[in-house]
Amino acid sequence: MVRQLDYHDMRAVFTRFQQAEPEPKGELEHVNAFTLVVAVALSAQATDIGVNKATRALFAIADTPAKMLAIGEERLMEYIKTIGLYRTKARNVIKLSQILVDQYGGEVPSSRAALQSLPGVGRKTANVVLNMWFHQPAQAVDTHIFRVGNRSGICPGRDVDVVERAIEDNVPAEFQHHAHHWLILHGRYICVARKPKCGICPIRDWCLYEDKTE
DNA sequence: ATCCCGAGGG
DNA sequence: CCCTCTGGAT
Numbered sequence: 685m686v687r688q689l690d691y692h693d694m695r696a697v698f699t700r701f702q703q704a705e706p707e708p709k710g711e712l713e714h715v716n717a718f719t720l721v722v723a724v725a726l727s728a729q730a731t732d733i734g735v736n737k738a739t740r741a742l743f744a745i746a747d748t749p750a751k752m753l754a755i756g757e758e759r760l761m762e763y764i765k766t767i768g769l770y771r772t773k774a775r776n777v778i779k780l781s782q783i784l785v786d787q788y789g790g791e792v793p794s795s796r797a798a799l800q801s802l803p804g805v806g807r808k809t810a811n812v813v814l815n816m817w818f819h820q821p822a823q824a825v826d827t828h829i830f831r832v833g834n835r836s837g838i839c840p841g842r843d844v845d846v847v848e849r850a851i852e853d854n855v856p857a858e859f860q861h862h863a864h865h866w867l868i869l870h871g872r873y874i875c876v877a878r879k880p881k882c883g884i885c886p887i888r889d890w891c892l893y894e895d896k897t898e
Numbered sequence: 899a900t901c902c903c904g905a906g907g908g
Numbered sequence: 909c910c911c912t913c914t915g916g917a918t
Contacts, residue, residue: 727915728902728916730903731906735914767904773902803917805916809916812914824914826913879908
């Protein structure tokens, strides 16, 4: 039996998030749609801090698909070698850049199908781009949101698809667009994986998580 | 279910 | 040492 916060508690929780951070933003650095796609693709199983450290130098010389192709896979690998899974990511970014040049005039497509057809871009990355760049009602579920959603009862689910639906179905409409970043930031700084900081949690009154250490 | 895979925290 | 980090492809 999965417990899910009721409508009243959901409103209270997101009102708290909104008061603390009226305009939450992601912390992945990017300068256009292309660099956003690349940054999000690179962020798989990596911290945004580590990704930013690598992309700062990379995007200074390669902020378009054409420039990325000019650099090539070998040199790209050197830039992102400090990020996990770097071989696969380098290959995907080069392939993806080639497809954007060949099929989309060097632009980033705005449809989910086109985004997800790019190598290294799955549902989660596509949803981030749709939400952040194209301002579409898409809910990306990452490791933070999956954990926070299940612990708290905000958006529980056995897999990410169920959690995504729980957000769409149960987060009040006016909070939908910012829900992604509110939940991520909460997971990153308060509801952390190992030892959640329930002592300083702003939504503790409504959370269903049983903290046995305090 | 498995592999990919470095950096940082505890 | 072990765990975690805005996953995706096979």
